[in-house]
Amino acid sequence: MRDVTAVSLGDNSVYLVTLDGARVLIDTGPDFRGAAAAIEEVLGRRLPDVVVATHGHLDHAGLGAWWQARGVPVAMHRLDWPLATGEEPSAEEFAALERFVQDCGAPADVALEALAGIEARRRWSAEARSGDYGPAGRDRRWPTGLRYVPFTPSRGLEAAVVPGLELIHLPGHTPGNAVAWVQSEGWLFSGDQLLPGLTPTPALQGHHGAGGPDWRLRSLPLFLDGLRRIRELAPVRCFPGHGEPFGDVTAVVDTNLAQTKQxxxxxxxxxxxxxxxxxxxxxxxxxxxxxxxxxxxxxxxxxxxxxxxxxxxxxxxxxxxxxxxxxxxxxxx
Ligand SMILES: [Zn+2]
CATH class of the missing domain: 1.10.10 (Arc Repressor Mutant, subunit A)
Structure with missing residues (x-):
């Protein structure tokens, strides 16, 4: 039997996929106050065999430490492990972002505000790693602020073997970004690679471990390669990391590609x-x-x-x- 149970967690959607007896959770879920209890309520006492994080951002991997503490292995592409362990974003990456602001040609007042924004991100990032839940953001995407308790994933994607489920590395959104693909059903679990109703913009980000003048990951060209790869798969249904599942997947991919081309x-x-x-x-x-x-x-x-x-x-x-x-x-x- 093959089926999918969606769990809505604030702005995020995670999916329990059952494939011939194996239970895989796609994305750990974000760690806001009450998120873990909400997952337990939906999934019941039977734990997934493995949790796959599509990438290392805190709203997709934030409950990784919690799953591991319950004995459930968490798989993630190795290129995103530094986001989970807390090594990234590093001091060097923040410094590179500051240099970017200084060199991008913005007027002084805009640059000053952008630098203050980097400082705020540095603070949030440190707060998320330690201690308590902060207040909800102004956009109210989750009921409280998100935590990101550092953890070392249990395995890379290559070792997260579940028959019938393929994990495909599509770098761009992050260096280790991946999607999950169930070919027999035409199901794509897209994380942040493909979302309903908007063309995601990759953020300015570093290559993990890279410093110096070439610190930046050229995210968008890679991201578009990922969309073309999805087009080749021709999924029947897409289960995104935010929002509701949708059909007509190729049309959504084409809209994204056309918008970027324009x-x-x-x-x-x-x-x-x-x-x-x-x-x-x-x-x-x-x-x-x-x-x-x-x-x-x-x-x-x-x-x-x-x-x-x-x-x-x-x-x-x-x-x-x-x-x-x-x-x-x-x-x-
Ligand atoms: Zn993301």
Whole structure:
């Protein structure tokens, strides 16, 4: 017998998948006050055989330590283990983000606010690792703040063998991001790779363990490769890490791909028309009203588009300014 039980935990959805007797939980669940009790109530006394975390973000892996304390192994791709153990985000990554803000071309007041945002993230990250639940965020995605008790996952994905369930590494959202695939049923458990109703934007993030000038993971080109891979699988039903399961999966993938393609074309048009731009100048041209209010989201989006144009050979940069590739070669000749 094969079936899926969805458990709604604040803004997150986790899924108990039963495959011919094996019970696999996809994502650990987020650790807000009452989350563990809510899972127990739905799942009853029979524990899953293994819990698979699609990636190391706290809302997908936050209850990893709790599962392990109950004797349930937690599997996660090894590239995301530093997020679970608490080694990441590291002091070097926060320092690299600060340098990014200083070099992105933002006006002084915007940069100052963005730096304060990094400081707040550093504080939240430390608070989540230790002690009690903080207050709910303004967006009320979960009833309290989230904790992330550090843990070392029990195994990598390659060892999380459940017959009939394939774990596919699709880096981009994080370095070790993965989806779970039940080919016999056409079921995709997408974590944050594919969500209903929105095109997720990978955040600015480091390669785990990488420092120096090349600290950044080029998230968006990888993320789009992941969407194309999902398209090839042609799932019948998608069980996302947030929101309700949905069908017509290829249509949602195509909407995401088309939206990114359109954004990248607009970015390239602006670069061609305006000449060399900083990331912030391009962000202002693309999203004039939003960039001050939602600095991180917009700047991460725009940096992602630039990474994509660079990967395609359509844009080049000197470390601070970006320009269209043809304009760059013309101005040098
Ligand atoms: Zn995530």
């Amino acid at each position: 954004r990248a074309e607009r970015a390239l048009d602006i670069l061609r028309a305006a000449g060399p731009c900083t990331v912030y100048q391009l962000a202002e041209a693309l999203y004039p009203r939003a960039v001050r209010r939602r600095f991180w989201q917009i700047v991460a989006t725009v940096q992602g588009l630039l990474d994509l144009l660079e990967a395609r050979g359509q844009a080049v940069n000197d470390g601070v300014r970006w320009e269209a590739a043809q304009a760059a070669s013309a101005s040098r000749s």
